[in-house]
Structure formats: C-alpha cells, structure tokens
Amino acid sequence: MRERAEEYAPRLKPWQFFSHETALALIGAPLPSWPYAPRLHVSTHRPRREPRIEGVIGHRLQVRQTAVLEVGGLPVESPDRAWRQTGVSWALDDLIAAADFLSSGLLPLAAQDELLAEVEAMGDFRRGILRRALAESRAGPRSARETSLRLSLTRAGLPEPEINWTLRDSAGIPVAELDLAYPKWKVAPEYDGRVHELDRTQFARDADRWDLIRALGWDHVRILNHHMRPNAAVAVRKVRDALIQAGWRPGA
Known part of the structure; x- marks a missing residue:
C-alpha cells in the first residue's frame, strides 16, 4: 500500500x-x-x-x-x-x-x-x-492475531484475560510480559506468529522465556496459526482445558 x-x-x-x-x-x-x-x-x-x-x-x-x-x-x-x-x-x-x-x-x-x-x-x-x-476493543494488543485470539476466548464464554500483564518472580523482579494472562489461574495463552518460526534467534529467546514462565508455575498455552484455522475452536479448547485444569469452572 x-x-x-x-x-x-x-x-x-x-x-x-x-x-x-x-x-x-x-x-x-x-x-x-x-x-x-x-x-x-x-x-x-x-x-x-x-x-x-x-x-x-x-x-x-x-x-x-x-x-x-x-x-x-x-x-x-x-x-x-x-x-x-x-x-x-x-x-x-x-x-x-x-x-x-x-x-x-x-x-x-x-x-x-x-x-x-x-x-x-x-x-x-x-x-x-x-x-x-x-x-x-481493548488497548494493548500488538497484532491483529492477538486481538482475534482474545475475542475468540471471551466470545466462547471464557474469562476476560489481562493484556500485556507483567509476570514477576518471588522477589518482584519482572520475568516476562505476557500477551494474555489469567493471573488467578496462572494460565498464559499466547499467539505465536510465523516470524518466530523463521527467526532462529527470536525462537531461542522465546524458548528460554517459556521455561521461565513455566518455572513460576504457569501454564503457557502456545497458540499457533493452525489452531485458529478454519476457526478458533482448537485454540479455545486448549485454553479452556488449561483453565479447568487450574481450577476454573464455566459459569462460576
């Protein structure tokens, strides 16, 4: 354009x-x-x-x-x-x-x-x-894919996630900024774009970041492009399962 x-x-x-x-x-x-x-x-x-x-x-x-x-x-x-x-x-x-x-x-x-x-x-x-x-609309998402994931989750009846939520360790030191987060249940859905698959350096940094997130007891739910196609049913199911595993109940 x-x-x-x-x-x-x-x-x-x-x-x-x-x-x-x-x-x-x-x-x-x-x-x-x-x-x-x-x-x-x-x-x-x-x-x-x-x-x-x-x-x-x-x-x-x-x-x-x-x-x-x-x-x-x-x-x-x-x-x-x-x-x-x-x-x-x-x-x-x-x-x-x-x-x-x-x-x-x-x-x-x-x-x-x-x-x-x-x-x-x-x-x-x-x-x-x-x-x-x-x-x-909500302020914070960095891409249309993140917006699409958020909308798919809330429209399916899941709780509204926090956007760009800062995860800190026990000393209060920032560990990672989570695109979407459910702090109450320690579930972090995150859309993983194609650039991460093609950029080896970025992929390596992301892998280390995922380890840090999981080390603090969080369930990091990676959502890839094929989880959103032809609709977001698979992405929603993955996040719903993680929330239920963490203690969330639909309608509670």
Missing part, C-alpha cells in the same frame, strides 16, 4: 490526501486479511474536487478543521477519522483490531475516547458497527 501511495503521490493536488484504509495502512494499522484487497483512497474537503482516476477511490468530505498529518512525507487523514471512515465497509473484527492498534502503546495514535468522540461527532454506520467495535 505504501508503494502504491508513493507512486500516486506526485499526482496529488495540494488539497488532497490519503484517507480511509489507505491512511490506516500508512500509519501501520492492521488491515483485513486475505482475500480482502485494500484500495487506494484519496480525499479532499468541499468544495475542492476529489480525484476521478481509474484505480483510485475519490472522496469529497465535509469541511472540518484540518487534521491531515504527514507520514513519511505523505499527507494522511488523522487516525481517528480514518478509522471511522473504514466503518463503511470493514467487518466488525477488523475494526476492533484497528482500534486496538490505534489505542495501544505509551503514545496512542488515537485513544478510545477519541475514536468514540469522532463517531459521536460524525455518526456511525451499519447498525452501529463502530460503537460495537469500541465496546469490544
């Missing part, structure tokens, strides 16, 4: 900018997975004209106080506005993953209250899909 945007950038008029899913892609937010094919979106504010070029989706937006950013030398819509714009077409879980990304980190690109304020100011879409997304 960045290559496509940079290729098109010389044709931008001074008042035009990248918006919608193009803007989210340029700031690093997760996009819907294959087979979804993201498009190049270019917008302007009325009364200026949007581009009408094959391969580009043009938008003429309502006049508002300027919030266009510069990302890598490219003019980009503000994160909160771009996120709302994708509510026209994105699925619920894709909106949740993007909201998680935008609201995470020490300096969030768009806090959840900012996303909600944008929805309240400009309106929702498709039977309130943006408000529904914000209701299930």
